[in-house]
Amino acid sequence: MFNNFIQYLFKSMNENNIEILNIQKLNISTFNNKILNNVSLKIHKGEMIGLVGESGSGKSVTALSILALLDEKAMKIDTGKIFLSNENILEKNEKEMQEIRGNKISMIFQEPMTSLNPVFTIGDQINEVHSIHNNLNRDKANELTISLLDKVGIPNPEISIKKYPHQLSGGQRQRVMIAMALSCRPKLLIADEPTTALDVIVQAQILKIINDLRKELEMSVLLITHDLGVVQDYCDRVYVMYKGRILENSKTKDLFSKPKHSYTKDLLNTRPAVNPPGKELPIIKEDYSFDDE
């Protein structure tokens, strides 16, 4: 009995320590600008990690580099490694990356309308993902699509499967994108500002779905957001990014109770919750030093 308990404890400790993603000292530049500067970031199995920082700080570039979807004409990776489990994905060719995208890593973006094809029904679009990744016949693919749409909270999935993207609301389209992203049961879901375009109530529903599915599928999530309230509610750890660098990496509760960097402190002080209407908003400085601990 006691031995079983110890074994269980070790097993769960080890499982939580499995590294799904390990970015090591990633440097990316355009021909005249440094975009990422020694960015390191780790995600363990089942963790939801927040990546926060002002617009232009390098969050999306970090995400796109994980999928090898950088705009190669505009920027290049100078140095660094990106390990997915034990493999450095920067050494993969395009064919190998296609296997990884959608099989091991999926991504959802801010504006689902641009990622959905307007001339095909959502059923056909999700089925297509199955037929590529799961090798299913049409009936089986349909069955799986309906169950996925149900899971992400699309009403009457048997009917909705025949709808076109423009017949759905913004929130429903984002749910469809999540269903599509999850159809191959990825180890890692990257969500780049997935709810920024949605109203507050829909935003909360979508984040709850992502969080529930993370637990059910034992998936890891990299959640890119500028909303610290979202981070506080859902993320285990947070990376704060500023001008292409990671300024700090903390457990979520530590970030809020004892932020290390003055930039993080200022960021926390600009939250609406600590600034009742009428109170003057604190000012975010133009420049923060990088080794200020």
Ligand SMILES: Nc1ncnc2c1ncn2[C@@H]1O[C@H](COP(=O)(O)OP(=O)(O)O)[C@@H](O)[C@H]1O
């Ligand atoms: N295709 C591109 N060509 C040139 N510069 C780019 C391109 N994409 C992003 N950048 C630059 O890289 C930096 C980081 O951008 P990004 O990762 O999109 O920021 P964030 O997602 O944090 O708002 C910005 O300075 C941006 O102007």
Ligand SMILES: [Mg+2]
């Ligand atoms: Mg972005």
